[in-house]
Amino acid sequence: MVKHSSRIELKQSAYKNNISFIRKKIGGHPILSSVVKANAYGHGIDAFVPMAEKCGIRHFSVASSFEAEQVLNSRKKESHIMIMGIIYEEDIPWAIEHDIEFFVYNFDRLPVALDAAKKVGKPAKVHIEMETGANRTGMPKEELNPTLSFLKKHQEYLVFEGLCTHFGGAESQANQFKIDLQHKRFKNFLKTCQSKGVLPNTKHIACSAAALAMPDTVYDMVRIGVAQYGFWPSPEIYYNHLHEVDKKSDAALKRIFTWKTDIMDIRKVDQGEFIGYGTAFQATHEMTIAVLPLGYSNGYPRALSNRGQVLIEGKKAPIVGLINMNLFMVDITHIPGTKVGDEVVLIGRQGNSVINVSSFTNATQLLNNEMLSRLPAAIPRTVVK
Numbered sequence: 483m484v485k486h487s488s489r490i491e492l493k494q495s496a497y498k499n500n501i502s503f504i505r506k507k508i509g510g511h512p513i514l515s516s517v518v519k520a521n522a523y524g525h526g527i528d529a530f531v532p533m534a535e536k537c538g539i540r541h542f543s544v545a546s547s548f549e550a551e552q553v554l555n556s557r558k559k560e561s562h563i564m565i566m567g568i569i570y571e572e573d574i575p576w577a578i579e580h581d582i583e584f585f586v587y588n589f590d591r592l593p594v595a596l597d598a599a600k601k602v603g604k605p606a607k608v609h610i611e612m613e614t615g616a617n618r619t620g621m622p623k624e625e626l627n628p629t630l631s632f633l634k635k636h637q638e639y640l641v642f643e644g645l646c647t648h649f650g651g652a653e654s655q656a657n658q659f660k661i662d663l664q665h666k667r668f669k670n671f672l673k674t675c676q677s678k679g680v681l682p683n684t685k686h687i688a689c690s691a692a693a694l695a696m697p698d699t700v701y702d703m704v705r706i707g708v709a710q711y712g713f714w715p716s717p718e719i720y721y722n723h724l725h726e727v728d729k730k731s732d733a734a735l736k737r738i739f740t741w742k743t744d745i746m747d748i749r750k751v752d753q754g755e756f757i758g759y760g761t762a763f764q765a766t767h768e769m770t771i772a773v774l775p776l777g778y779s780n781g782y783p784r785a786l787s788n789r790g791q792v793l794i795e796g797k798k799a800p801i802v803g804l805i806n807m808n809l810f811m812v813d814i815t816h817i818p819g820t821k822v823g824d825e826v827v828l829i830g831r832q833g834n835s836v837i838n839v840s841s842f843t844n845a846t847q848l849l850n851n852e853m854l855s856r857l858p859a860a861i862p863r864t865v866v867k
């Protein structure tokens with residue numbers, strides 16, 4: 483197989499560290515569902531899922547049946563798969579066939595799931611997602627009673643696997659009033675289940691931010707995305723953690739992601755010459771320039787033109803000129819001894835230097851999640867110790 487122009491490495495020891503940190507926060511009982519939507523936040527489902535399984539994860543959450551199929555094809559164990567978002571009606575029998583659980587947020591979905599379950603000859607495992615105040619998907623409260631009756635009546639074919647909701651903005655203290663209200667509404671829905679005698683196998687509402695900062699939101703399962711990849715959900719959650727442990731800094735969560743490429747070519751550029759397209763960068767002195775074989779089509783943000791940096795020989799090399807579709811150039815005048823083929827770190831550590839996703843996204847106004855999840859699926863991902 484020929485080589486791609488860049489590659490991503492996932493560090494298993496860092497992931498293991500993150501999982502044990504999260505486990506300590508949530509306690510031993512709850513299921514830790516690893517949220518791997520958006521190609522595992524850009525980390526790559528194919529490589530990530532077996533690595534997570536090696537660290538003890540047996541439950542994965544995705545946003546679509548398409549992603550569920552990717553997990554199904556990547557898992558090495560009998561891990562559970564849960565679809566939190568879109569599943570088209572025609573794919574429901576497929577999900578039931580493969581024991582894939584899915585969110586239901588409309589009463590109308592239930593008879594459809596029942597029909598499919600009867601046809602497949604196997605029960606459908608449904609999680610009833612309640613509307614509590616995020617107002618995206620979520621079952622309207624009027625539909626809970628009929629839903630519970632329906633589930634009770636058809637329990638042979640419909641397993642009430644979960645009752646859940648999703649917080650709209652748990653990472654920010656400013657939203658606390660809204661989160662509290664959402665939680666209160668959820669508790670009321672639980673009471674309705676109890677009074678009707680129709681109980682879910684699991685209750686789950688916490689995402690990373692809630693699981694790390696609000697212990698009372700941790701029920702039987704937590705759905706952890708961003709934190710397992712080594713990112714604090716927000717600066718304030720990190721700040722609160724530092725106060726809790728009484729430290730000035732604490733690497734409790736570690737990034738597991740390194741993005742690398744190699745130097746494609748090296749050239750001298752005379753003073754006064756322009757580098758790349760247009761006149762975006764003019765050499766102020768005789769410079770040595772390294773050409774790198776990737777660009778914005780490979781997920782490297784064009785907004786880093788003339789302002790980003792990469793690591794070569796453990797030193798920072800500034801980007802000169804515009805990020806092109808498949809190429810960009812960096813200044814290596816101050817890094818003698820560099821050769822074509824030398825390793826370049828785009829995000830991650832090399833020697834004593836680091837380029838964080840956040841330094842990257844500060845300049846581009848992208849969210850960490852946005853930047854990571856846009857990395858093309860075609861970039862190969864491998865796991866390292």
Ligand SMILES: *Cc1c(COP(=O)(O)O)cnc(C)c1O
Pocket residue numbers: 517519566648688689690691705706707708709715
């Ligand atoms: C994305 C998502 C999560 C995970 O959120 P993080 O903040 O990344 O932990 C949990 N639940 C639902 C419904 C989601 O869509």
